[in-house]
Amino acid sequence: MHSFWGQREGDLLRLDAEELAHAVKSLRVETGDVIQVFDGSGDVYVGRVSQVHKKYVLAQHLETLRDYGAVSGHLHIAIAPTKNVDRIHFFLEKAVEMGIHEISPLVAFHSERRHWNEERALRIMKAACTQSRKGRLPLLHSPRTVESLIKEDAAASLACMATCMDSPQESWVELVRKNPERPVLLMIGPEGDFSAEELALAQAAGFHHVHLGEHRLRTETAGLYAVAAFAQR
C-alpha cells in the first residue's frame, strides 16, 4: 500500500500538492486504490482513491490507525548541524526511522554551520516517516543557541550534555536505562566539542555531563548512537 502526506477533511483525504507528481506520474495511483495518508499527527488514515487529477488526488476515508508506529517515551536531541550537510541530513533520516521525538538544531561556540534549510530538513523527515511507518512527525525546532536551549528546556526533562571533556561524566546509556519513564534531552556538540563555558553553563543549570561510551564519535554518529540506545532502553 502506498503512503502519502496529506490532510483529512471529514470523510475526505486530500494529498498534499507536493505529493501529486510522485503519486500520479511515478506511482500511477488510480481510482479505487487503497492508500495511507500521513499528516504527522500520530494517526494515519487509510482511504480508497476516489478522484485523480493532476491538481488534486482525493480518497474516501476508510479507517484511522491510531498512534501509528509510536515509540514510547520522549527523546529530544539538540545537535549542532555538521559542516557537510549530508551528514546531518543522514542523521535526521535515521533518527526518524529509529523513533526520535524532538530535534533542535544547535548553534554552539564551535559550530561550523550556522545556515539551516528547515524546509529541506522537514522534507527528509516526512519521507522517513512514510518509509518507516511512523505516524507522528517529530517536532523540529528552528536553530537555537546553547544558552537559549539551556534556559528554556533544562527544567522539563532529564537534561544531559554529551562532551569528550574529562571532568566527571556519567554514562548516558545507564542514565537512560535507570530512568525509563522520564523525557530526555541530550545536547550533542559540533566537531570541536562544546566550549568549557558552555559545559559550565549547562552544569550550573542542572544538566548531567555524560559520555556515550568508549568511543570517539563524530557529531552525527553520536546522535545515531543515542537514538538507537534510547529505542533499546
Add this chain to the structure above:
Amino acid sequence: MHSFWGQREGDLLRLDAEELAHAVKSLRVETGDVIQVFDGSGDVYVGRVSQVHKKYVLAQHLETLRDYGAVSGHLHIAIAPTKNVDRIHFFLEKAVEMGIHEISPLVAFHSERRHWNEERALRIMKAACTQSRKGRLPLLHSPRTVESLIKEDAAASLACMATCMDSPQESWVELVRKNPERPVLLMIGPEGDFSAEELALAQAAGFHHVHLGEHRLRTETAGLYAVAAFAQR
C-alpha cells in the same frame, strides 16, 4: 596529534603512499612532529617525524599503543549493499566508528546491487579508524552469496538472520544481551528482504530468526541499529 596509515619497519614508521599528499600538503607535517601511525593490526605506533619528502615520510618509533580503541566481543554483520551506494558507505563509516569487527557484503536473491568497489570501501573504513581512534581495521570480506555465507559461517558463532517476515522471531537485542561473550553473526537483507527460501536455508543451518524491535528500518539503518546495540550490550 595527526594520525596516518603506514607501516612499522623495526624502529622506523613509514607513511603509506596515499597518505603523503594529505600529510605534506594539507596538514604540513614537519620534522619533529609527533604523529600516530595506524596499520590496522590493533596496535597504533607513536613516532617523531624524522624525514619529510614528497615521496616518503618517515618517523622514529617512540611507543606502541596496544589494542588501541578495541571494542570487546566480536560482531560480524553480513549486509546487502544498497542500490544507492552512499547509504552503504555511510553504514561502513558509522559501523567502524561504533566498533564493528567484521563485515561481509551479501548477495541475496533480492539484491539491488551486485557491483562492489572493495578499494573504495576499504578507504572509507580506514579513514573511519583514524577518525574514531580504532587501531584494528575490521575484516572486510569480498561479496558472498547468502548460501555460501550460511555454509561457511553458521557453525562459528551465534548466527542470526534479521527479516520482517512473520514466522516466529526472537529479539536480536535480547539474544545478544543474554550471550555477551559469544561472537555474533547477523545477516541483514536487501530492501526487498530475504526470500522465504533464504530464510528456510538459514533456519535449517541453525540460524536464529530475529527482529530488531518494532521498527521498519532500511537496510543500512538496520545495520547501524545493530552495531549500536552490540556496543551497548
